[in-house]
Amino acid sequence: MNKQNLPDKRYTFNVKKVVKENFKTSTIITDGKLESKPGQFVMVWIPGINQKPYSIGDNEPFSITAVEFGPFSSLLNQMKKGDKLTVTGPLGRGFDYKEVKKPVLVGGGCGIVPLYFLAKKLKNPAVIMGSKTKNEIMCRARFERLGIKPVITTDDGSEGTRGFVTAALENILEKKGADIVYSCGPAPMMRAVAKICDKSGVDYQLSLETHMKCGIGICGSCTLGDKVVCRDGPVFPKNEIKKIKEFWTG
Amino acid sequence: MADVSTELAGIRFKSPTILASGILGTSKKVLERVCSKGAGGITTKSITIEPRKGHNSPIVVDFGGGMLNAVGYANPGIEKALEEFDGWEMENPLIFSITAKDCGEYEKIAGMISKIKVSAVEIALSCPHTPGYGLLAGQGDPASTFEITKSVKKKINVPLIVKLSPSVPAIGEVAKSAEKGGADAVNMGNTAGPGMVIDLERKRPFLDFKFGGMSGPAVLPLAVRCVYDVYKAVKIPVIGTGGVTYGKDALQMIMAGASAVGIGTAVYYRGIESFSLIEKEMKEWMESNGYKKIKELVGVAHE
Ligand SMILES: Cc1cc2nc3c(=O)[nH]c(=O)nc-3n(C[C@H](O)[C@H](O)[C@H](O)COP(=O)(O)O)c2cc1C
Ligand code: FES
Numbered sequence: 446m447n448k449q450n451l452p453d454k455r456y457t458f459n460v461k462k463v464v465k466e467n468f469k470t471s472t473i474i475t476d477g478k479l480e481s482k483p484g485q486f487v488m489v490w491i492p493g494i495n496q497k498p499y500s501i502g503d504n505e506p507f508s509i510t511a512v513e514f515g516p517f518s519s520l521l522n523q524m525k526k527g528d529k530l531t532v533t534g535p536l537g538r539g540f541d542y543k544e545v546k547k548p549v550l551v552g553g554g555c556g557i558v559p560l561y562f563l564a565k566k567l568k569n570p571a572v573i574m575g576s577k578t579k580n581e582i583m584c585r586a587r588f589e590r591l592g593i594k595p596v597i598t599t600d601d602g603s604e605g606t607r608g609f610v611t612a613a614l615e616n617i618l619e620k621k622g623a624d625i626v627y628s629c630g631p632a633p634m635m636r637a638v639a640k641i642c643d644k645s646g647v648d649y650q651l652s653l654e655t656h657m658k659c660g661i662g663i664c665g666s667c668t669l670g671d672k673v674v675c676r677d678g679p680v681f682p683k684n685e686i687k688k689i690k691e692f693w694t695g
Numbered sequence: 696m697a698d699v700s701t702e703l704a705g706i707r708f709k710s711p712t713i714l715a716s717g718i719l720g721t722s723k724k725v726l727e728r729v730c731s732k733g734a735g736g737i738t739t740k741s742i743t744i745e746p747r748k749g750h751n752s753p754i755v756v757d758f759g760g761g762m763l764n765a766v767g768y769a770n771p772g773i774e775k776a777l778e779e780f781d782g783w784e785m786e787n788p789l790i791f792s793i794t795a796k797d798c799g800e801y802e803k804i805a806g807m808i809s810k811i812k813v814s815a816v817e818i819a820l821s822c823p824h825t826p827g828y829g830l831l832a833g834q835g836d837p838a839s840t841f842e843i844t845k846s847v848k849k850k851i852n853v854p855l856i857v858k859l860s861p862s863v864p865a866i867g868e869v870a871k872s873a874e875k876g877g878a879d880a881v882n883m884g885n886t887a888g889p890g891m892v893i894d895l896e897r898k899r900p901f902l903d904f905k906f907g908g909m910s911g912p913a914v915l916p917l918a919v920r921c922v923y924d925v926y927k928a929v930k931i932p933v934i935g936t937g938g939v940t941y942g943k944d945a946l947q948m949i950m951a952g953a954s955a956v957g958i959g960t961a962v963y964y965r966g967i968e969s970f971s972l973i974e975k976e977m978k979e980w981m982e983s984n985g986y987k988k989i990k991e992l993v994g995v996a997h998e
Contacts, residue, residue: 457896488752492899496752531897533753659755663718663963664766665740671724676966 455490458507460528466583469513470555471522472502475530479507483563484539484652484680487532488660491520498657498675500559500629501535502584510558510583536660537679540627540650542566549573549623551610551638553630557584559652560629564591571617572596575610575634579603611637618645625649632695639686652680653692697981698988699974701735703932703954704854704879706788706814710735711945711977711989712970715936715959716792716819716858717741721770723779726789733971735955736788739780741819743794743828744804746772750824751903758892761911761938762960765824765889765904768794773804781811788814790856796827798846805850816851818843821860821885823908829885835863837872844876854879861887861914861921861937867928874929882934882957883922887914911960914938919951926952926994940964942976949989950996 458475466472479487481504489509490496495517499509509530511521524530540563542548548570550560557574561584564570572595576582579599588595596613597605606613611634617623618641628638629652642649655674658666662676670689672678677685686692701711713736719725720740729737749769756763770776773793783789791813795801801818808816820840822829833839840857848855857873859866861884870881886908894901918937925933935948936957945956961969977989986992 455894455896455901457894490753490897490901492894492897493903494751495903529896531894658749658752658766658769661755661757661963662966663755663762663764663960664769665719665721665725666769668719668722668725671722671728673719673725 455531455533457529457531460524460526460530461506462526463524466510467581469522469581470510470583471524472508472510472584473521473524473530474506474508477507478505479532479535480504481535482539483542483566484559485535485537486660486679487534487536488657489521490531490533491517492531494520498660500652501562502558503562503565510555512555533660537675538677540652540680541682545625547622547624549614549617549626551575551614551626551628551630553610553634554581555583556628556630556652560627561587563627564588564593571621571623573598573610573613573617575599575630577601609637610634611641614638614641618647623647628652632692636693636695639683642683649683649686650680651686653678697978697986699977699981701955701989703934704815704856706736706854708735708788708955709786710970710974711949711955712973713790713934713955713957714738714962714970715957716817717766718959718962720792721776721779723783727785729967729970730785730787732967733974734787734958735970736790736814738790738817738957739776739792740770741768741792741794741822742770742773742776742804743768744773744800746770746775753902756892756901756907757963761909761913762963763888763890763892763902763907763909764886765902765907767825767904768822768828773807777807777811780813783812790815790817792817792819792858794819794822794828796832798843801843802846802850805847809852813853815854815856815879816847817856817858817882818847819858819885821858823860823862823886823889824904824906830860830862835860835869837868840869841872841876844873844878848877856880856882856934858882859884859921859925861885861917866921867924870925870929874931878931880932880934881925881929882936883925883953884918884936886910887917887937910937911964912938912940915944915947919947922948922953923951923996926997939973940969942973942980945973945977946980946992949992950994952994952997954993
């Protein structure tokens with residue numbers, strides 16, 4: 446919790462480009478820059494509708510990626526060049542990646558979004574991205590432009606390896622080893638990732654997701670155990686994850 | 696070391712810093728953490744009979760000098776809340792805050808609290824931004840304050856704290872009504888206003904509810920004046936709430952007549968560490984000015 450994360454400013458960006466990631470996902474690329482760290486998030490405001498948390502997909506140009514779930518994310522998916530995007534942020538604690546040598550990034554679904562921003566800061570990270578089917582894969586081209594070839598897994602085997610990210614992670618840990626695993630995605634996936642890392646004695650940091658209404662550590666809607674996820678996290682290191690009973694029991 | 700412990704309606708607090716209602720107040724584990732980080736006591740989120748989703752976001756906004764909020768009493772409802780806060784084991788007092796639409800509903804919800812162990816019950820008659828409750832239901836005037844206080848008092852067996860609004864005229868009269876109705880203490884007070892913030896880029900009020908209660912540094916002078924007026928008007932003790940961010944703010948409240956201070960928005964500025972920081976700053980001032988006990992300072996501004 447430090448003062449520099451306090452949002453005494455709101456920013457309104459112009460949308461420069463909208464990239465269709467898949468049939469229900471768009472990346473909104475703006476014309477501006479947002480001073481921020483990988484793993485931090487913003488509260489996106491659609492006037493008259495609501496305000497919701499989104500991971501920062503990139504800081505320069507500032508971008509977010511939205512999967513369509515309901516009315517709010519559907520409006521984000523309908524955005525086009527020239528529209529306005531108003532955000533409060535950056536918020537929360539991001540990933541710590543000082544002196545990391547052999548990182549592995551494991552993203553499930555839209556959990557891959559903040560990991561792209563992180564990948565930009567790392568040297569040769571191994572990347573695993575999991576999705577339900579081929580149609581739901583996102584952000585792959587972006588990683589390839591960084592010279593990274595992500596390991597793809599799909600639940601139904603329609604692309605890449607059939608199965609969950611866990612098998613791919615075990616494979617990488619066994620063959621190449623790692624000094625840290627960064628992960629973001631559905632809670633059951635992250636639990637599995639954490640268990641594998643614990644077993645192999647590898648360090649990890651997880652980006653947790655809970656229901657956030659204020660994003661600034663006041664309203665209490667995002668708590669998990671004794672943690673205020675929007676402010677203490679959303680990224681938590683291994684030693685803290687170990688103590689969050691509610692994370693392990695789901 | 697200066698002694699900052701305090702007593703209020705027979706309840707002892709090791710530190711005069713009490714977490715105000717509505718800040719991180721729905722999770723027992725988080726409230727235990729707030730206590731272990733130095734809060735003298737804690738207040739739960741105001742609980743209603745039925746669960747409430749509250750207003751859509753944005754529910755809060757930092758306007759520079761403070762914060763506006765329109766949370767709209769988002770809470771799990773009394774039944775879930777009783778489960779959550781049952782078995783409070785910290786020695787730091789737990790104040791259970793409730794709010795309701797009318798006397799009948801207040802009585803019903805107050806009657807249920809005795810199922811669990813709490814140190815006091817607080818009633819919020821003063822929310823400025825939730826239709827059907829508080830100021831928007833006319834609960835802030837002297838007559839309603841008296842009626843609601845009386846109804847709740849007969850349903851509980853722990854001290855009753857009545858939380859008032861700084862944005863009503865003749866606050867002393869309202870406090871007197873609370874005292875007459877049987878209040879054991881007054882919390883002065885809730886958020887001020889309501890106020891509004893308009894986003895220039897989008898040309899719209901930023902809060903989804905359009906207006907919200909003002910808190911934080913901007914309301915401190917207003918809250919200090921209200922505490923001063925209330926201290927003059929009643930004999931029951933006062934909790935000073937509104938804009939307390941630093942030790943010197945808490946000391947102003949104490950000098951105006953508060954026996955303890957409520958701390959809310961400071962948690963946004965200084966984190967959960969606010970409580971121990973404010974306590975430390977109070978002690979430092981007391982020591983360099985030759986005061987040993989908080990009691991020596993309560994209401995000195997009136998002398
Ligand atoms: C986000 C937020 C939610 C609040 N919710 C409640 C509430 O449920 N019940 C209540 O009595 N006061 C509520 N308040 C008012 C605070 O308890 C406190 O009286 C007010 O914010 C002034 O103190 P402060 O400047 O230290 O925040 C809320 C305040 C904020 C900022
Ligand atoms: S979202 Fe409000 S405290 Fe985290």
